[in-house]
Amino acid sequence: MGNERFIAAIDQGTTSSRCIVFDARGGIVSVAQKEHKQIFPQPGWVEHDAVEIWKNVQEVVQAAISDAKLGVADIASIGITNQRETTVVWDKLTGEPVFNAIVWQDTRTADLVRELGSPVGPERFRERTGLPLATYFSGPKLLWLLENVEGLRDRADRGEVLFGTMDTWLIWNLTGGADGGRHVTDVTNASRTILMNLRELKWDETILQRMNIPAAVLPEIVSSSEVYGMATGALAGVPVAGALGDQHAALFGQTAFAKGDVKSTYGTGSFLLLNTGDEPVQSKHGLLSTVAYKIGDAPAVYALEGSIAVTGALVQWLRDRLGIISKASEIETLAATVDDNGGCYFVPAFSGLFAPYWRSDARGVIAGLTGYITKAHIARAVLEASAWQTREVVDAMQADTGIAMTELKVDGGMTANNLLMQILADALDLTVIRPMVAETTCLGAAYAAGLAVGFWDSVDDLKANWHRGAQWEPVVDPSRRAREYRQWKKAVQRTLNWVEGEGADDPSR
């Protein structure tokens, strides 16, 4: 392919590993993907085999490069984006994991997290880390391993084992493994451990002491975009040069580089990230403070994050559990047969409510049912649920920052649903924009890796690559928007206090 060079981005996700090769315009050249086993040893536990993941990653990288009819020499650098918070500990000398990787969804640390918080509560480390104590974060998972894998505590104290999230595991293996591999973690992944001081971007001595975690097992915290090392093995000589947690990568791939830029990724759940500039903002409305990205020596850029547990998953539920539709895309066809929800609202608090409520005692409701309601109204209420939940996170973001948003950048599978995108624009009273390359997560990792080796010179180059694929403007009458939002909030109130004996404000649920 002549002198043209390319970037390979690895997306190590929860269910599969992918590699996408991008050209200099940010266009997709090839894609390869492989799923890995989900291991459920007991209820609430979710594990991955880190060795299987490393094998799959090597395979998909090879496949993507050869599908593009390229050689290793055509690859300017490799970037990584990964499922966040999933935790692995391995032997420094053999590279063998001491236990399966504990996946972010795993709730085995629920009791541990409660103990760590007592007597202050889950907010104990928020000031230092931007996060409430919750089962997701990787620090408590590491602590669980230290306390439950026989002999691990001693080996950790002797410096024989290494801890990492999937970025760390892949970079260490890519750059040589036991034979000189670099033990590093990117600052965005480090910000999800609840062990990193958010302002200093260093491991927080006080928290390490309180949690009794030996500093020797922790990787060095590095930026999201710099040459971590040269790959060895089949990719010998290619710089490994970028790493970002998946949601951070999506923000980066959306080129949301300006304070106030916000993106929302619509998958089974949804994640909104708002760029808050070079200062972390402490949320008073149930959002998380996190590092958005850090390019080389430049100051870190921070973000507020709001997560919604159930968006696309509600459409799947309608398909798989109720059978109202037979394919996910049918929801749009069905919902489009009515002009409104007929007064019906669906709050999918299936396992409680996330941001901004954090109520584990809430359960789902369909409110406002009358004899008039058809399955089409329910389909519409399902789509509106994604929109109103987004609206509540956006409201929390505006309340925390005072930033007045004008547009929302969207990505993820549900952006193929035109009606949902219009409903979203109407509910938010914002312009909703879908970028031309919907694979923003991989693209973000590619951008970070490309910037580090001069493949792209600056973020301005990246912005020139970003193009709107489609755009939706709010068209609904403001009084109708206000009335429907009020009704939605009333429906939310009806989900609360349902589960007996479970308190409010437990962000670990």
Place this chain on the structure above:
Amino acid sequence: MARQIQSIERAAAILKLLSSGQRRLGVVELAQYMGLPKGTVHGILVTLTHIGFVEQDRATGKYQLGATVLRLGNSYLDGNELRNISINWADALAARSREAVQIGTRHDGGALIVHHVFRPDDSLQSLEVGTVLPLHSTALGKVLLAFGAEELDDVLTMPLERSASRTTVSSRDLEIELGDIRTGGWAGEVNELVDGQAAIAAPIRDRDFVVGSIGIRGAVERLCEPDLSLRRGLVTFVLDAATAISRELATPSPNHP
């Protein structure tokens, strides 16, 4: 209520019998079930076999449902589903061609735009999803006409309306052009819908059936050579995208449940 047509009722009864129970039946068994002479049932079976609704197993001589009838229930492809499956390929086509991409399906004698990707130059554009384009004067529509014969007669009975300097208004000319499109596998449009605009489109197939068309649309000076022929490189991009989507439709991927 109109009188029932007996032979259709009997054919339907045969299809019902073949779709239930043991699914493979011989002429004698079918005749017994239906209480009809063997010759009558055989005559219906020959017709059903001819149109592909029934197949005869060579080894046993028994009859079973044919591939065509099995596909009837599935062949309708929702426009929203088509958008879901096509979205990444449509993005890639817009990125490669630097032009706006549209996907069309048949709808009320027109081509309904079910997906639209903006031209990647960040100029002000508005989403045209839901717009219905004429069939005879657009590349998207001509593809649907050329590969979906059932609507051809309808269109040709109505006068072909002129909307631009090169709109085809003679049904004979259109028929010749549709033949060329079937041979070449793609359709072009230059100054036919709107003066100054050109478009290229190719068929999206769900196995045997054409279920839609995908194409690019833009200014004549960008899409055409100086002699107004469409640029070969852009045609290749459109054909590649159509092939990729058709391949995805033929092999349902886990990403599109």
